[in-house]
Amino acid sequence: MNEVAITAQNLRKTYRRGSEEICAVNDISLDIEKGEYVSFIGPSGSGKTTLINILGCLDNPSSGKLSVARKTVFGNGKPLSEKELTVIRRELFGYIFQKFYLIPTLTVLENVLLPRTFYKKPSANENVSELLNMLGIEKRKHHLPGQLSGGEMQRVAVARALINKPEILLADEPTGNLDSARSQEIGKLLNELNQKESLTVILVTHNPELAKTADRIIELRDGKIFS
Amino acid sequence: MISLYKVSYKNLLRKKTRSILTIIGIALSAWVLASLMGFNQGYEAALNRDIDNMGFQVTLMAKGCPYEAATLMLKGGTGLRYLKQSVADSVLSEEEVEKITPMLMQAVFDPNKGESGGMSAYLGVDPATFPSMKTFLEFKQGKWFTDSKAFEAVMGYEAAELEQREVGDKLLIPEKDIELTVVGVLKRTGTQDDGTIFLPISAVQKIFGKEGEITSVGIKVKKEANIAKFEERLYNIPDVQVVSLAQVKQTIMNLVSTAKVMVFSIAVIAILIAMVGVINTILMSVFERFQEIGILKSIGAMPADIFKLIWMETLILCFFGGVTGSAMAFGLSKLTEVLIRKLLPYAPTGSLVQLDAKLVITTLIAVLIIGLVSGIYPAWRAASVRPLESIRSEAN
Numbered sequence: 001m002n003e004v005a006i007t008a009q010n011l012r013k014t015y016r017r018g019s020e021e022i023c024a025v026n027d028i029s030l031d032i033e034k035g036e037y038v039s040f041i042g043p044s045g046s047g048k049t050t051l052i053n054i055l056g057c058l059d060n061p062s063s064g065k066l067s068v069a070r071k072t073v074f075g076n077g078k079p080l081s082e083k084e085l086t087v088i089r090r091e092l093f094g095y096i097f098q099k100f101y102l103i104p105t106l107t108v109l110e111n112v113l114l115p116r117t118f119y120k121k122p123s124a125n126e127n128v129s130e131l132l133n134m135l136g137i138e139k140r141k142h143h144l145p146g147q148l149s150g151g152e153m154q155r156v157a158v159a160r161a162l163i164n165k166p167e168i169l170l171a172d173e174p175t176g177n178l179d180s181a182r183s184q185e186i187g188k189l190l191n192e193l194n195q196k197e198s199l200t201v202i203l204v205t206h207n208p209e210l211a212k213t214a215d216r217i218i219e220l221r222d223g224k225i226f227s
Numbered sequence: 228m229i230s231l232y233k234v235s236y237k238n239l240l241r242k243k244t245r246s247i248l249t250i251i252g253i254a255l256s257a258w259v260l261a262s263l264m265g266f267n268q269g270y271e272a273a274l275n276r277d278i279d280n281m282g283f284q285v286t287l288m289a290k291g292c293p294y295e296a297a298t299l300m301l302k303g304g305t306g307l308r309y310l311k312q313s314v315a316d317s318v319l320s321e322e323e324v325e326k327i328t329p330m331l332m333q334a335v336f337d338p339n340k341g342e343s344g345g346m347s348a349y350l351g352v353d354p355a356t357f358p359s360m361k362t363f364l365e366f367k368q369g370k371w372f373t374d375s376k377a378f379e380a381v382m383g384y385e386a387a388e389l390e391q392r393e394v395g396d397k398l399l400i401p402e403k404d405i406e407l408t409v410v411g412v413l414k415r416t417g418t419q420d421d422g423t424i425f426l427p428i429s430a431v432q433k434i435f436g437k438e439g440e441i442t443s444v445g446i447k448v449k450k451e452a453n454i455a456k457f458e459e460r461l462y463n464i465p466d467v468q469v470v471s472l473a474q475v476k477q478t479i480m481n482l483v484s485t486a487k488v489m490v491f492s493i494a495v496i497a498i499l500i501a502m503v504g505v506i507n508t509i510l511m512s513v514f515e516r517f518q519e520i521g522i523l524k525s526i527g528a529m530p531a532d533i534f535k536l537i538w539m540e541t542l543i544l545c546f547f548g549g550v551t552g553s554a555m556a557f558g559l560s561k562l563t564e565v566l567i568r569k570l571l572p573y574a575p576t577g578s579l580v581q582l583d584a585k586l587v588i589t590t591l592i593a594v595l596i597i598g599l600v601s602g603i604y605p606a607w608r609a610a611s612v613r614p615l616e617s618i619r620s621e622a623n
């Protein structure tokens with residue numbers, strides 16, 4: 001079970017801010033195995049978001065190579081178009097963010113099913129109630145997001161990320177808007193998904209407690225891997 | 228599964244007031260558009276109907292003869308010129324002619340009329356042809372003459388009012404000492420017929436000693452006939468003048484075309500305003516939802532999907548606006564008529580705005596095209612949102 005999910009080599013991402021050049025991700029190389037649960041920690045501005053956006057094919061790196069599921073995504077020197085990135089993303093990734101970004105006019109169930117409006121992966125799970133049950137939001141499925149608590153909303157966002165059965169789940173500060181009890185619940189959930197569904201999970205957090213639920217903790221400082 | 232359509236209409240429900248205002252804007256311009264198109268096809272039809280109602284499109288009379296009762300009155304009943312009755316027969320043989328009716332106009336000064344006396348106009352008509360050509364003349368009382376040679380009179384609405392006559396009353400022709408029996412009183416028509424006293428033509432010829440003479444011939448032309456060509460030939464008959472309603476119609480249509488240009492400019496402005504309204508509404512909703520759109524892209528939406536989603540929103544707005552506007556056009560057609568009548572130099576009687584299903588469909592299609600065009604820019608803006616923009620804005 002040593003198959004590689006993501007391989008990054010010498011990734012760099014630089015931003016221009018006036019005359020200054022900021023290196024948000026500075027020469028990072030790493031491998032993430034299939035079924036692994038990795039968390040990135042580090043102070044604010046250390047480049048966590050920039051890095052996982054590149055790993056998650058939401059953004060092009062300035063240089064370096066990236067392959068996901070043994071396919072080269074970046075590294076032919078040519079940045080990918082928005083369309084090409086979308087094709088890769090919807091096949092492989094599910095995302096959750098600090099804000100839940102649920103569509104307020106759609107019910108829980110509709111929000112969860114929304115990705116399938118655009119794309120339905122053939123291998124995706126038909127049984128939506130099973131997924132909602134697992135996440136403990138089955139009995140809320142006809143409610144609107146506004147009627148839910150923060151923890152429930154994040155669970156809906158998780159369900160939405162999982163509906164097309166991704167191989168890799170990316171979570172950028174998923175508990176940033178939740179209290180510590182809810183945060184622990186989400187941590188437990190990510191752990192369960194990793195264990196039971198053998199989902200590859202990449203978590204970004206600055207909550208050390210949450211980071212500890214992962215198999216491996218990678219600390220970033222100034223765009224570099226610190227430990 | 229949830230459809231793109233459901234996502235977009237539910238989004239429009241989010242800002243109900245804004246959506247409703249936009250729909251009202253579109254509805255108003257659809258109303259203007261439908262009414263104008265209805266007017267465009269209704270006006271000419273109404274005008275033709277009016278002209279048809281006059282019974283004859285061409286009137287033939289002796290050169291120099293006053294052809295309006297009013298002119299005749301002003302001239303004190305003099306100046307009448309006569310045609311031979313045989314002219315009528317020769318006209319009837321022309322192939323374009325459907326029907327003709329000979330008429331003999333006479334006017335007499337009546338010292339007992341009104342305060343200081345006035346002219347009475349008598350029109351001798353052919354009982355066999357005149358009523359069937361002027362089918363729109365309706366009786367308030369009584370009916371046409373019992374006999375084609377009877378000394379009987381049918382009075383126009385105002386004539387009867389002025390002389391205070393009813394069916395069965397006697398009517399004296401001044402100077403001639405002849406008594407007529409009133410057999411009918413017409414309803415008001417709004418034309419010079421109202422002031423006229425109709426008699427059988429043979430009676431007028433006998434009373435005034437004008438046997439074999441007439442003052443005019445009313446001609447009804449066949450529907451498919453070329454009126455212009457026919458008139459050309461009539462002009463060649465010596466000592467005859469031709470009064471054609473086709474010419475009158477042309478003049479009116481020319482006047483109306485000016486009004487039409489004005490009215491269509493109003494429509495164009497209304498449509499432009501509605502378009503700006505739609506673009507503004509959709510663009511605002513796109514800007515408000517930048518993050519949401521970014522998230523839709525991160526969960527697998529292609530730029531084309533987002534484009535469709537936003538385009539759908541404009542289409543939904545325009546569809547409901549178009550339907551409302553068409554319904555308004557039907558429901559408020561009376562009001563539209565009143566407004567349009569105010570703008571027109573000459574408005575025929577009857578309904579000017581003619582609405583039908585075909586027109587409603589045309590309006591809907593036009594409004595949907597407006598929606599498609601207005602939606603392009605906002606939809607393109609939304610489609611080019613990058614998922615990163617939305618995620619970035621929460622990063623710090």
Ligand SMILES: Nc1ncnc2c1ncn2[C@@H]1O[C@H](COP(=O)(O)OP(=O)(O)O)[C@@H](O)[C@H]1O
Pocket residue numbers: 015016017022023024042043044045046047048049050051619622623
């Ligand atoms: N779009 C951008 N333009 C310019 N600078 C950026 C941009 N995104 C990130 N940065 C900079 O890159 C660095 C890393 O940011 P980020 O990846 O968001 O860090 P973290 O997620 O660890 O807080 C920061 O200094 C940030 O200001």
Ligand SMILES: [Mg+2]
Pocket residue numbers: 048049050622623
């Ligand atoms: Mg961050």
